[in-house]
Amino acid sequence: MPCRTVLVPTHHPVGPLTLGPLLRYIGETSATIWVQTRDAAQVRVRAFDREWSTPTFAAHGGHYALVVLDGLEPGAVSDYSVDIDDLQVWPESEPKYPGLPPSRIRTLLRSEPTRMAFGSCRTSEPHDAKGNAISGVDALRAYAYHLSRRERDGKDWPHLVLFLGDQVYADETSEQMQEFIASRRSLEVPPGTELKNFEEYSHLYWLAWSDPLNRWLLSTLPSAMIFDDHDIRDDWNTSQSWKREINQTSWWHERIVGGLASYWVYQHVGNLSPEALAEDEVWQQVVAHAEEGAAGELDLTRVLDDLADRVDRHPETYRWSYARDLGDSRLVVVDSRAARVLEPARRSILDDDELAWLDGQLRGDVDHLLIGTSLPFFIAQGIHDLEAINEAMATGAWGPRIARWGEKMRRAVDLEHWAAFQEGFAAVLAMVVDVASGNRGQRPGTITFLSGDVHNSYVTQIPLNQLPAGSSAILQAVCSPIRNPLPRQVRIGQAFLGKGLARPLSFLVDHTDKVPSAPYRWTVTDGPWFDNNLATLEVRGRGLVMRWEAGEIRGDRFDAPELRQVARVAIT
Template sequence: MPALVLGPMLRYADSRSASIWVETSAPCTVAVEAAGRAYRSPTFTVHGHHYAIVDLVDLVELGQDIDSYTVRLDDEAVWPLEGRPPSRVRLLPAEGPRRLAFGSCRTSVPHDPAYVLTHGHDVLRAYARALQSPEGKWREGEWPDLLLLLGDQVYADSPSPQMLEFIRARRDTAPRNEIADFEEYAELYRQAWSDPDIRWLLSTVPTAMIFDDHDLRDDWNTSQPWRERMARTPWWRRRVVAGLGAYWIYQHLGNMSPDERAADPLLRTLGEGGDGGGALDAFAEKADAEPGSNRWSYARDLGHTRLVMVDTRCARQLTPGDRRMLDPEEWAWLQEQVAAPAERLVIGSSIPFLLPEGVHGVQNWNEALCDGRWGPLARRLSEAFRQAFDLEHWAAFRRSFEDLARLLVRAGRPVLILSGDVHYSYLARADRAPVHQIVCSPIRNPLSRVLRWANVVTQFGLATLVGAGLARLAGIPRPPFRWRVTKGPWFQNALATLTFPDVVTWYEAAGDGVRRIDSVQLR
């Protein structure tokens, strides 16, 4: 009899429809029963694993909320979980969301005292518990309409001890301490999303996701020399194919609307029967080799807001001397999304657009040296420095930074850029444009106290003093506008909410719930 391996996850949702994603232990028909209706979909198979995504359509006449739903596998009820509140479907208000929650960088380790000491409390789990509590259970003012997960949902290059046990029981080959193939990615996602509180949260709050480097590997696509070195690594091809394939299954599939999935050629192929592992692998290999063959970025109209989730990893152009965060096709797409009518833009970029100004200058300088501005020796040393210290943000792709800065100024609307990656949280604002950078990182993967102080000294102290000077020495022009960090940094594990139109709040774990770190009204 089939069982539920992962899910249900409430993924895409708008004002009329919603999509439920599941992984099952065997082929079956998945039924989601809600408000007296049953919606069904057969599973498809990839590398021996079985998945389905069930679309609940034409829901508008039922109202915004469906108070509970049931999942059946071949008519056997497998959800909801005993002891948890019912999972519900919350459609997005037609006029636009009232609140988004967001964050990034979440390791999946146990919650016992030893791991709490090293990794801190899981704020996503604490947030789930707060929503389940009698005080927070159905309070409309506290519930998010959408949860944005902005990268590093899993750590393929730094598995937990439990994941390493799984790996070592299977093989004794390279990479010994990292994920190697699709089977291990499937277990990595299972461990990340199977905690009962996390599972409940993901079953009842719609989610939108985008990857960052650790979903594949640290420094993924930081530069052309990095790609060339990894291409010579014997196990890398299998890893990148498995990583992108698993990302498509576990994360990207739910980012698409029902209409987009209905037109997707890969999903049609997988639905034709048999094991579709070969088709998924071929797709993933081409997506890595030819980024223009697939688009991981996506956009949604959310009433008053245009949400644009940007792929800042796979779509890079790494040509020395003409590095771009987005290749020409991806850049043209982003220009179209920014030009679309909306009261405001919310851009999800896994890596921050506006870093502390001094760090921005250091990354500008490093890129120029990597391109040979001070000769071959400085180029080689600067490339090593770039990879060692993660100098790979928008500032390290200066041409793309300046292009996007000018585009956002011309947009003439409020722009909120939501990011993670850097393992601290802060708010920055442009001086002469309605552009805000809101960073929330990590959900659960804090820097040590030593590294926190090192970041304060280097990024908010030393870099502030020397960054602009280094950029000028390298002949780099000033950016199109100035900006400054107005709140933060905070280094603890955190999750943030954006309450429309203009309030952002950061939370940390506190007991079985969360407490506010700070709340800011954007000006």
Template sequence: LAARRDLREPPGAEVADYEEYTCLYDESWRDPEVRWLLSTVPSCMIFDDHDVIDDWNTSAAWQEQIRATPWWHERIVSGLMSYWVYQHLGNLSPAELAADPLYATVRAVPDGTEALRRSAAGADADPARTRWSYQRIFGRVQLLMVDTRAARVLPEGRRAMLDDGEAAWLREKVLADPSAYDHILIGSSLPWLLPPLAHDAETWNAALCGGSRGGRWARFGEKVRRAADLEHWAAFPDSFARFTELLRRAGSGPEAPATVCVLSGDVHHAYIAEPRWPDTVPGGAPESRVLQLTCSPLHNSVPRSIRWAFRFGWSGAGRSIGRLLIRHGRTEPSPVSWSRTGGPWFGNQLMTLTLRGRNSALTLVQAKSTFRNNLLVKVLERSLTKEP
């Protein structure tokens, strides 16, 4: 970067334009093992914040502040351009690619840069113009990969993880034909179910930022939100409740799939969580097994203190602290409870979900180094099929 521009000028040592994003992708994917993996294993990808910038679209205040900088427009446009080239095109089926007007335009001209730039700028100005979420069908398995970054609604009082169009698309795909699928997989880069203390802290923070205890607490809440990365589904309580209800409906009825799984990463470790609906929920608990499967395969190292915090978040003491935060924030508790049924596991690891008919099995392997070899060691093998 220093060979291209003065790093004393914003954005400093971070990427600034499309060319620098291409270098970042090259550096990230250059590792021989990563290159081999991406060349031999089919992939379905979706961006999170670090594909553009840390804490991307955390809040309306964050967005207003960063849009006032002179370098942000080029950064966001370039980030979306490079994502389209390096990740999004590979997510689309052949039929979707053939019908994509931007893909046709780029292929029809010697240099598609300007066409791609106009599309990316339009997607940033009006997120409803571009849908990054997508559907893939693998026999009787439906995968829905959901954009939980660009599709956000950020103004306080209207905050939502998904805008109206995105939420309607997801609801339609999930509920369209219950008998067509044995399994429904929903990819959300951000976990739906967090350790309960983390969930309650994000819900508490969202209430403070929304003014539940006045302006002074709202300003404090915004500082905490950015410092602690409080931006998962729990930080959008209405969206969390609607998504939870959608999953319940997806797993209900005589033709429901065997499993409904939310697949996530982001949190630099792995765990399994399973919800429990109250007996009083309208419509009753789902017949399908509903699960949160979380795994960050190649990730930043997690300090011991953070590992302890993740574990504490699942404990009884952690849950008690969470209930205190909910009361202080003057907000409602979660519409569903959940428990950790696997993990947490730390380190470089791969989680594999094997689906055959209505049977489902989960395997987790971890990378272990010895004096002679690098090995993948199996630490979990479990059936996920709900017992009759």
């Protein structure tokens, strides 16, 4: 394969395929493929000696399609191609990165042990020396290059890559993104270099997903996604006062509407199974339009904007969380950002409707229960206690003066994880222990929270001697960042908060009735690691093997990033 520098251009290509294809949902008998096109068109996917087609829908001037492939056989494998109208656009006739394997669909087989990759926090800088100096080597891109040189049948590849938040950074933009913004409006007027609307989000997704190596990976590995704060803005929904202040700005309403509407188009719709799609209020309009054979392209601009506006004001009216069956394992992905209760008298990271849904999803009778949440559920014990104390401070447990100081501290140090919402944390922990104890069906081998956000990777576990005899292992695996490392001084500060303050903060929590004590203590068993990483998880019977791997550039081979194992953890 020739060695050359691969740079992401600033402007969209002129061909009919703007972005994609992305292989999104995969099941035993169905799959979905997402594309963005230049024009209104009919999109056709050919695979398994069959073809499926659907018309595009529009949103804010963009054109999109999600093609649902049904009637497939479990464990079947097929290369696929994509046509726009009567023109084949994928595979490309002149690929920008020659030598990559063909894009392929491989349906799930229930008897096959689950393999998945996961991680979070990935900036959209170019993949040259300058971009790597800013954000480090993209671990996802290194993983793509690694897979492209392995067995071509993909039998040992992950069944899924799970992106756990901050797929795009709407508030910390690259030079390329700022160039695009400046071509549309003044950077001197709020929100300045931050994103303003749907159209700017569309360009940011294009920057994030159009690099040839990453584009190939997303075309051949199924993906699942959930947002975190930077997909919208740092500290999104951290508190009621934060929300009140941001709503007073001149630009926020357009930003939150554009952010959530574009999230539905670029991320959420592909998370859903065909059965879940059929129940989605927006997708029902897409299907009805196609079935009626109505003239012209369906424009969802108003529908999506109204949805985004409504969900921001009334999060209980729409669910971003979802679940997927992966062989004998189950993945439940939880929205820990948009569904929050922020009233000072009652704070919860999940509202009552979301808690009830999650309560119904957390069941045994699976080999492994995987819970995806962008924010770590089990954070380092010292930081957990600090966030619990800070929540009590900010909600007035020690009076209004301390409350004001507590709110400033919350935002300054990002004290807004599950631990900062003690009501929701306690409710979900009780559900999980119930599953582990065998009270909700047969005990899984493990119950594993998969998370990101904190820009370091680690594993925590509740010691088995604290749980009822015979319980499942309950652990947390964090992989963050994929590409956005912390400065060294911030790493030192995190380590101090996590370890240096653990004992005094634990003493304070144990000696006050204003802060609830965690019913279990957990320990960091492995890590932290601060590299850009992508993690992989493999089911091994009743246990797991997890690896964290980072990318490396040797010399000037920017288009051939190597993969280096940072850590390997076995849960037996």
